Amino acid sequence: MKLSDYVVDFLAKQGIRHNFLVSGGAVIHIVDSTSKHPSMEYICGQHEEHSAAAADMYARVTRKLGLVSTTSGPGATNIVTSICNAWFDSIPMICLTGQVSRFRIKKRKQLRQKGFQETDIVSIFKSITKYAKLILDPASIRYELEKALHLATEGRPGPVLLDIPDDLQRVEINPEELKGYTPQKKKRVLPLEDTKQLFQMIAQAKRPILILGAGVQSANAAEEALSFAEYFKIPVVTTWGGADAIPHSHELNMGCIGVCGPRGGNFGVQFSDLVIALGTRLSPMVTGGKQNLFAPLSKKVMVDVDMEELNKFDASTFLIDLPILAHLKDFFAACSHVYTHYSDSCSSWRNCIQSWRKRYPIYTPDLEKHQGRIHPHVFVKKISDLAQEGAILIGDTGANISWTMQAFETKKGQRIFSAWNHTPMGYSLPASVGASLASEQEIICFIGDGGLMMCLQELGTIRRHNLPVKIFIFDNKGHGIQKQTIDTWLHSHYAAVDQSTGLYFPNYQQIARAFEIPFYQLQTHEDLSTLHEIWNQKGPFICNVEIIEQQKIVPMLKFGSGIEDLDPKIPKEELQMIANEALQVELAPA
Numbered sequence: 319m320k321l322s323d324y325v326v327d328f329l330a331k332q333g334i335r336h337n338f339l340v341s342g343g344a345v346i347h348i349v350d351s352t353s354k355h356p357s358m359e360y361i362c363g364q365h366e367e368h369s370a371a372a373a374d375m376y377a378r379v380t381r382k383l384g385l386v387s388t389t390s391g392p393g394a395t396n397i398v399t400s401i402c403n404a405w406f407d408s409i410p411m412i413c414l415t416g417q418v419s420r421f422r423i424k425k426r427k428q429l430r431q432k433g434f435q436e437t438d439i440v441s442i443f444k445s446i447t448k449y450a451k452l453i454l455d456p457a458s459i460r461y462e463l464e465k466a467l468h469l470a471t472e473g474r475p476g477p478v479l480l481d482i483p484d485d486l487q488r489v490e491i492n493p494e495e496l497k498g499y500t501p502q503k504k505k506r507v508l509p510l511e512d513t514k515q516l517f518q519m520i521a522q523a524k525r526p527i528l529i530l531g532a533g534v535q536s537a538n539a540a541e542e543a544l545s546f547a548e549y550f551k552i553p554v555v556t557t558w559g560g561a562d563a564i565p566h567s568h569e570l571n572m573g574c575i576g577v578c579g580p581r582g583g584n585f586g587v588q589f590s591d592l593v594i595a596l597g598t599r600l601s602p603m604v605t606g607g608k609q610n611l612f613a614p615l616s617k618k619v620m621v622d623v624d625m626e627e628l629n630k631f632d633a634s635t636f637l638i639d640l641p642i643l644a645h646l647k648d649f650f651a652a653c654s655h656v657y658t659h660y661s662d663s664c665s666s667w668r669n670c671i672q673s674w675r676k677r678y679p680i681y682t683p684d685l686e687k688h689q690g691r692i693h694p695h696v697f698v699k700k701i702s703d704l705a706q707e708g709a710i711l712i713g714d715t716g717a718n719i720s721w722t723m724q725a726f727e728t729k730k731g732q733r734i735f736s737a738w739n740h741t742p743m744g745y746s747l748p749a750s751v752g753a754s755l756a757s758e759q760e761i762i763c764f765i766g767d768g769g770l771m772m773c774l775q776e777l778g779t780i781r782r783h784n785l786p787v788k789i790f791i792f793d794n795k796g797h798g799i800q801k802q803t804i805d806t807w808l809h810s811h812y813a814a815v816d817q818s819t820g821l822y823f824p825n826y827q828q829i830a831r832a833f834e835i836p837f838y839q840l841q842t843h844e845d846l847s848t849l850h851e852i853w854n855q856k857g858p859f860i861c862n863v864e865i866i867e868q869q870k871i872v873p874m875l876k877f878g879s880g881i882e883d884l885d886p887k888i889p890k891e892e893l894q895m896i897a898n899e900a901l902q903v904e905l906a907p908a
Contacts, residue, residue: 321456322347322487323354328463329412330358334385336376336755337361338369342389344416344435347487349387361755361783364775366393368748370400370413371737372779375752377409378735379710381538383470384411384752390418391435394481395442399742404477405446406739407559408536410470411477413447415439419485420454439481448476456489460496468501473645474624475536508652512642516594516619517656519640520550523592523617525667525903528552529575531598532559532738533622534646542650543596544568551662553671555583557598558723559738566727572671576604577875578720579884582675587613588882589900595620597646599627601739609635611880621649667903674896678888680724686843691866693843694718694792698725700846701762701790704853707731709760710753714746714769717798720871722764744772747789751776754785761786767793767823777833780858787858789835791826794865802870830860840864 319327325348326337337352337360339345352360363369370386377384384404388394394415404411417423422433431437443450449469453462466478520526534543540563547554547570554564555575564571573583587593593616598604600620605612612635619640622628628641642649681695688696698721705711708731713719719736728734735753737745747770750763765773770791780787796816804812814820830837838852838861839845852861873884883893 319491319493320347320351320487321459321489321491322351324459324491324493325414325463325482325487326351326355326358328460329383329385330355332467333382335359337385337387338363338373338376338752339387340364340366340369340389340393342393342416344390344418344484345387345393345414347484348414348416348482352387361751362779363748363751364778365773366396367400368751368773368776368779370397370411371403371745371748372752372755373411374400374404374409374737375712375735375749376756377404377411378536379733379753379756381536382410383467384409385414386411387414387416389416389435390439390484391437394439395437398442398446399740401443401477401479402446403737403740403742403745407532407737408475409477410475412466412470413443413477413479415479415481416487417452417481417483420483421485423483439479443479446477447479450479450481452481453486454483456486456491457496459491460493461499464499465501468499472501506648508648508655509642509644510652510655512640512644513649513652513656515640516642519592519617519619520552520594521660524663525590525900526550526552526592526594526664527572527586527590528554529557529587529593529595529598529600529604530554530560530563531557531596533597534560534563535597535733537597537646539597539646539650540564542646542653546650546653549657550660551664551668552594553586553664553668555586557604558719558734558736560597561723561726562728562732562734563597564728565730567729570668572668573675574723575881577602577606577881577884578724578871579873580675580680580724581678581873581882581884582671584881584884585674585896585900586671587616588880589897590616592616593618596649597621605636606875606879606881607877608880612636614880621646670899670903673899688843688866690842691864692840692846694721694865694869695725696843697840697846697863697865698722699727700849702727704849705729705732705762706760709733709762710735710757711762711764712736712746712749712753714765715741715743716766716769716800717794717802717869717871718764718766718769718792720799720874721792724871742772743769745769747773748776748779750787750789751779751783751785754780754787755783761788763787763789765789765791766798767791767795767826768797768821770826771823774829777829777835777860781833781835784857786856788853789858789860791860791862792865793826793862794869795823795867796821798869799871802874805870806876826860826862835860838862
């Protein structure tokens, strides 16, 4: 059979049903083989970066491999941004890049280029993939496919790339003669001793807190994480990526934490005496710019499958008192061997954090009294009320994802996705393509007016396949988070952030008409009453939400403070009172 037919059939047998691609001269055989395969469909993106973003989201939603295919040279280099998204967020993807024919590939590194559109793709992608390989021998194709797929999903997941020359794709091979790849067997070792030590630390703690990150869901361990929290009755806070691991209404859920708050959860971390981090790498977006101020009163436990994440901390940041190297599934399996009877000693501490959450809410009904353009927290709260259980929300970046994570209240089974650690503008719309093809659940896309200008063309992909994506534009007439940063550091001397300083924004109603997608406009809080009617629209729609132009992300950390001391700052006396309330928990009976 033709080698490209073998490749597509091999991937189809892994459960991959969609190949996200932009065609090109060096990948036409992969495209042709996809078009002829009975159980795989190709999805034409309008840009390679966006095809890769769709494949990334396909993997996030299905928890299977995502597949993107591009041609050589510019087609392959265009996916770098989206592969970075998958690399930093630990998303298993396979990238097939067409390369120029083997006789056109340069023999010496010093030569810049031999073949037309020849690019050393492997060198470019080595630092952002778990495995990148230029295949020159057709007899190695099975070995390389099996190796790549194993590495993509083994341990900490991530993207892999196979660069396949054009002439190699059309070589005839005998599948029966192909050599396979046999991975080295790793003995599964449960971290029993570490887990016993952790249980002892919990028993001694008066103010423990559990942080759940995106890794909880990607490890398919949300149910076990919730059982762990419920066993000890430990209050739970989440990173943005872990917000969907526990419903908002759960009695243990104390909300998100990080540089954008909310304050209640941040207080819980900062005044705790034991932090247990599961599925989070404890990035500066969670712990604060000056990481040595993170949870200063606390012993810290971190469970991670990647030793490098456990070893990255030092005296300049903070030290991990108990690092546990384990896959979360193995960690929870070890817990099941240690669980016995545990008496709840956290009730006073939980009540304390809950009182802070009520004292410092993000959303209040008073916000709805604002006259003029729409307050983002009011809008997000309305969408939160409308979204069904099981709905998939995909946020973009900047202010819109910040407001979303501050005000959205997750229901059971809902998922919230974004490119959490790389956060390129324009991610959420093409990612919604992948989500819609991966799931029949409700798909909600939030994107800023600036982000939409990065990916307008993917409205064509949504229209072509009539994907029922609910697209909401946070229209604040510019790049809001950059304005806020300029306010802080450059005395509000704006440049390249809105139409008056260099940007351009079109009439989105006319854009929607060009793509034959229904369009709606929301300008005031009174207009939000029509959301329910808009929500029931079948097929895709675009809804432009006119957000207060000068609305800032509040609260938000300025560099130099701990995450308990967000701006706008509360009085020092009030902050000291909160600290005293936390310390009083010491006196609570076990």
